[in-house]
Amino acid sequence: MTTHVSDNIIEARGLTKRFYGFTAVDGVDLDVKRHSIHALIGPNGAGKTTCFNLITKVLQPSDGAIRFNGVDITAESPARVARRGIVRSFQISAIFPRMTVAENVRIALQRPVGTSFHFWRPERSLKVLDERVDELLETVGLLSLRDRSAADLPYGRKRVLEFATTLALEPELLLLDEPTSGLGSEDVERIADLIRSVSKGRTILMVEHNLSVVSRLADRITVLARGKILAEGPYSEVSTDSRVVEAYIGGEE
Amino acid sequence: MMTLLGISPQLLFGQLLIGLINGVFYAMMSLGVAIIFGMLRIGNFVHGAQYMLGAFGAWYLLNLPDLFPSLGLPSLNYWWALVLVPFGVALIGALMERLFIRKVYELEHAYGLLLTVGLAMLIEGLFNVRYGAAGQQYNIPEALKGGVNLGFMFMPYYRLWVIVAGILVCVATWYAIERTRLGAYLRAATENPDLVRAFGINVPRMLMLTYAFGVGLAGLAGVMAAPIYQVSPQMGHSIIITIFAVVVIGGMGSISGAIYTGLMLGVIEGLTKVFWPQASTTVIFVIMVLVLIFRPAGLFGRETVAAHAADMSTARPDSILENGRLWMAILAIGGTIVPFFIYPVFGMKILCLALFACAYNLIFGYVGLLAFGHAAFYGSSAYVAAFTAASWGFPTELAILSGVAMATLLGAIFGWLAIRRQGLYFAMITLALAQLVYFYAIQASWTHGEDGIQSVPRGYVFGVINLNDPMAMYFFVLAVFLIGFGVIYRIVHSPFGQVLKSIRENEPRAISLGYSTDRFKLIAFTLSAMLAGLAGGTKAIVFQIASLADLYFQTSADALLMTLIGGVGTLLGPIVGAIIVVTIQTELATLGSWVIVVQGAAFVVCVLFLRKGVVGTLEDWLSARVERKRIAAGGGAPVVERSSH
Numbered sequence A: 001m002t003t004h005v006s007d008n009i010i011e012a013r014g015l016t017k018r019f020y021g022f023t024a025v026d027g028v029d030l031d032v033k034r035h036s037i038h039a040l041i042g043p044n045g046a047g048k049t050t051c052f053n054l055i056t057k058v059l060q061p062s063d064g065a066i067r068f069n070g071v072d073i074t075a076e077s078p079a080r081v082a083r084r085g086i087v088r089s090f091q092i093s094a095i096f097p098r099m100t101v102a103e104n105v106r107i108a109l110q111r112p113v114g115t116s117f118h119f120w121r122p123e124r125s126l127k128v129l130d131e132r133v134d135e136l137l138e139t140v141g142l143l144s145l146r147d148r149s150a151a152d153l154p155y156g157r158k159r160v161l162e163f164a165t166t167l168a169l170e171p172e173l174l175l176l177d178e179p180t181s182g183l184g185s186e187d188v189e190r191i192a193d194l195i196r197s198v199s200k201g202r203t204i205l206m207v208e209h210n211l212s213v214v215s216r217l218a219d220r221i222t223v224l225a226r227g228k229i230l231a232e233g234p235y236s237e238v239s240t241d242s243r244v245v246e247a248y249i250g251g252e253e
Numbered sequence B: 001m002m003t004l005l006g007i008s009p010q011l012l013f014g015q016l017l018i019g020l021i022n023g024v025f026y027a028m029m030s031l032g033v034a035i036i037f038g039m040l041r042i043g044n045f046v047h048g049a050q051y052m053l054g055a056f057g058a059w060y061l062l063n064l065p066d067l068f069p070s071l072g073l074p075s076l077n078y079w080w081a082l083v084l085v086p087f088g089v090a091l092i093g094a095l096m097e098r099l100f101i102r103k104v105y106e107l108e109h110a111y112g113l114l115l116t117v118g119l120a121m122l123i124e125g126l127f128n129v130r131y132g133a134a135g136q137q138y139n140i141p142e143a144l145k146g147g148v149n150l151g152f153m154f155m156p157y158y159r160l161w162v163i164v165a166g167i168l169v170c171v172a173t174w175y176a177i178e179r180t181r182l183g184a185y186l187r188a189a190t191e192n193p194d195l196v197r198a199f200g201i202n203v204p205r206m207l208m209l210t211y212a213f214g215v216g217l218a219g220l221a222g223v224m225a226a227p228i229y230q231v232s233p234q235m236g237h238s239i240i241i242t243i244f245a246v247v248v249i250g251g252m253g254s255i256s257g258a259i260y261t262g263l264m265l266g267v268i269e270g271l272t273k274v275f276w277p278q279a280s281t282t283v284i285f286v287i288m289v290l291v292l293i294f295r296p297a298g299l300f301g302r303e304t305v306a307a308h309a310a311d312m313s314t315a316r317p318d319s320i321l322e323n324g325r326l327w328m329a330i331l332a333i334g335g336t337i338v339p340f341f342i343y344p345v346f347g348m349k350i351l352c353l354a355l356f357a358c359a360y361n362l363i364f365g366y367v368g369l370l371a372f373g374h375a376a377f378y379g380s381s382a383y384v385a386a387f388t389a390a391s392w393g394f395p396t397e398l399a400i401l402s403g404v405a406m407a408t409l410l411g412a413i414f415g416w417l418a419i420r421r422q423g424l425y426f427a428m429i430t431l432a433l434a435q436l437v438y439f440y441a442i443q444a445s446w447t448h449g450e451d452g453i454q455s456v457p458r459g460y461v462f463g464v465i466n467l468n469d470p471m472a473m474y475f476f477v478l479a480v481f482l483i484g485f486g487v488i489y490r491i492v493h494s495p496f497g498q499v500l501k502s503i504r505e506n507e508p509r510a511i512s513l514g515y516s517t518d519r520f521k522l523i524a525f526t527l528s529a530m531l532a533g534l535a536g537g538t539k540a541i542v543f544q545i546a547s548l549a550d551l552y553f554q555t556s557a558d559a560l561l562m563t564l565i566g567g568v569g570t571l572l573g574p575i576v577g578a579i580i581v582v583t584i585q586t587e588l589a590t591l592g593s594w595v596i597v598v599q600g601a602a603f604v605v606c607v608l609f610l611r612k613g614v615v616g617t618l619e620d621w622l623s624a625r626v627e628r629k630r631i632a633a634g635g636g637a638p639v640v641e642r643s644s645h
């Protein structure tokens, strides 16, 4: 089997992270195919969030290398990686609470404009972005709340807002850390639909505990346990793997 | 006899000994600071005052009969003091923890530092009121008088005792924390208090005892220092900033690191006295700069996370109190009327300090970084403006601009260094860097030491407006202030300001959106320094003097206090704060050290009871009123539709 390099948007080799002697991620080789939805699952503490932190360079790997579109990004800063087109969401919703809903989205749209260092320009100069802001809020169904303070939103809406902010950057690769955690079933449906609808022309790598969401969305699944890859493949294959079942039953509850 | 580079061994070993003694005190003190910082996350600025309390405690015990002649108490000598005083000081520490410090554990780290700064000013101010600047003599105990001739030098017994006993205390402390069960609990408690609580340990009491222990160490150091240094109210203040620098150099998370670093820096300081005496006061701060450049985590430290912003602002964006245009107009009109009712000099003092506080608020309030050395920018600009106006005959506007350029340059350098370390370290580093500038100004010849640069000509602006006319001077200052105020408003409400806001609100998220937040923080810091410089340069022209007071720690603390009293991160807070603080300072000017006591008390009160400041509290009140009206009008609760749980 030969895979062409350009098929994979992310290629991680031997990815390892040690915290004071404890190995959270242990020699992980991860390939994410371009324009696919790839799910990363595993019991609590398996190292999924740590993997995300390594790919987005929030953490520096103790060992191993990461390539994005064939470029080695192992030594780059988190902001640089984000500018390359890898944008993540956080396990616990990450919004700017004391900014309005519209401002939350606008702050993401503002960066590509290139005036972010312009401390002499009035805020009015950002008005040109309003149209795009409203478009994005419309897509996720938050338009009617655009001028509310983000802190006032119920949790489900905060997650949606975070998603809209992430989308605003038109990322090539989206990393979603448990996008549906803490949501009611209605909101879960909404987010799942959103993920599917934005996945066209993009690559999505997601950590998700809700297996029905995973089974519906993911093209490929990697199962992580104790920092190591346990199994990899399409849902039908992985879900019947006895080691996976064991790890889940042994690991959860 | 053999000499080394023309230096006699007597001198060399003599200074080495003094360095080692200083090193022992640095080690004992930074050990206490490191323990309190590591376990309680409190930057214990009051540590110096507690050390001073130890020295005074010993002096009190010795002089009991003179102090309370009617009680017929005996005089308790050094050895009694060595046993009793550390406990007494520890007890005071425990009380302080119980009454004050405990209240801020759950708050942003900045409040812990501000609180202890206030307590230090309060205690040291009170002692200053009682004993003045002069020191008290404490004689070396009888048993340790004299010394031994080692051949190459004379070794006084007392100094030998201090070195041996100090090192033993440090080693014992290290052992207790790193090698005993109690120490293990302590370390666990700081990492996971819930877990330790589950073991049935009373965590609050444990934290209190830890604080008391660290403070007791300072008390012990104070007793041991009494026969060597003068027992004076200032003795703690000069050492605490050095101790903070030692802690920065040593790095976080290593008890033994604090001990090594303290000893080593004392010795290096001693050697510097031999080979390059002028540099001996600054060498520790220079080493700190080098360490920050080449080993940002510190010599023994592990973490190197960049300074994280903390949201402490109390403003509401849509409030009428935040309307820049409106207030610009009000300030312009008010500022024009005011000199007909108050002394223009008083008005100018307020305007200069208000601009200074507004500049400080830019970094503290709007970015959320606790900078603690803005006196460096204010003062250096004052010196450069004064020097270029007085010695080089620069026209006034050019002199001020030169000052601003100096402040901007320093701001860029200090910011670049300080942003490498997070949280409280940011405060400690800016504090230490400002101290470096202060020591430089004491020694350099162009600054004229204690005298400062005096008789600075006010001159002419643009060659036509004669500033020797008090009203012309006043309106010039008003114009400078309004320009500064406008610039700050623009910065805050610009695309750049939006990013600053996002950094303050949620820095990891701002990074994940692709913003190199360190760069934004650095630019904001530099702008803040620049505007502080504008205030300082203008001040030098108004009062026709640049002096050491402009560079002193107290000036940095003033900026903080004004911002805090007025309302952190609000448009008007720093101005309100400046009016309050300048009024207090002017009213109490005749009472000398009481000013410091009152300011210290103001810090403590603000941190404990008035964290929102005057303007923040007013905004709360206004918005609550609006809300009440809305509900009364049948508007209902301000809740967005519920989620589907």
Ligand SMILES: Nc1ncnc2c1ncn2[C@@H]1O[C@H](COP(=O)(O)OP(=O)(O)OP(=O)(O)O)[C@@H](O)[C@H]1O
Residues within 6 Å of the ligand: A019, A024, A042, A043, A044, A045, A046, A047, A048, A049, A050, A051, A091
């Ligand atoms: N900064 C850190 N310092 C020390 N240990 C850490 C750190 N971050 C994560 N860990 C540890 O690494 C392990 C993996 O954590 P991680 O958050 O990656 O798990 P996860 O798979 O995302 O779990 P969950 O499903 O609960 O989110 C955990 O045991 C965690 O305690």
Ligand SMILES: [Mg+2]
Residues within 6 Å of the ligand: A048, A049, A050, A091
């Ligand atoms: Mg996780």
